[in-house]
Amino acid sequence: MSMLHTVNKSPFERNTLVSCLGHATAGSAILLIEDGVYGALEGTAHSDLLRGALADHSVYVLGPDLNARGMTDDQIIEGVSVVDYGGFVDLTEKHEKVQAWL
């Protein structure tokens, strides 16, 4: 069963991204929303964590939340896909369950 995990906290604020990656089975997808988008940034202390996750998971970031925080697509880790709200809905459709890491 494939699952979509949503993470809405920055890895600099809470450990939900670490917890999520520790529990998510291979093949499940991870979507970073709200302050979670900071986890997708290249060149930070947490970049290696997410880069490592790309081997087992498809990782997405919500574009509007990225832009709302003054960041652009070219600042995120290679291999992370940017989606809009419609893309968010498509991901929930594609994956059987949605788990929010609050």
Add this chain to the structure above:
Amino acid sequence: MKYGILVNEGPYQHQASDTAYQFAKAVLDKGHELYRVFFYHDGVNNGTRFAVPPQDDRKIAELWSQMAEAHGTDLVICIAAAQRRGLLDEGEAKRQGKDGNNIAPGFRISGLGQLIEAGIQCDRLVVFGD
């Protein structure tokens, strides 16, 4: 596909209600069915018509009400969470002996069973909170 949404935060604590609203809009835009939006905990504060945000601020309660009017979306507020926070409809105001009610158009007050039912009936239940 049939969607249920759970909102656990109010409009001024966290981005959750904004994300939930944008997600709900995208669900409808894509032609899916939005079976119910359930407001729990501080999320009940999404449903007061007495909030008067500054002119240049977003008006979350109004946006939800407009969605309910346009699409018949079922907006359900948890009764226990609402009573604690002073959110009442006409019936509850009368029952509790209060002098008025403040529920926004399109919202209704009901119990947790409505959340459970949404979880059973919907293909997806998506949670937004802090």
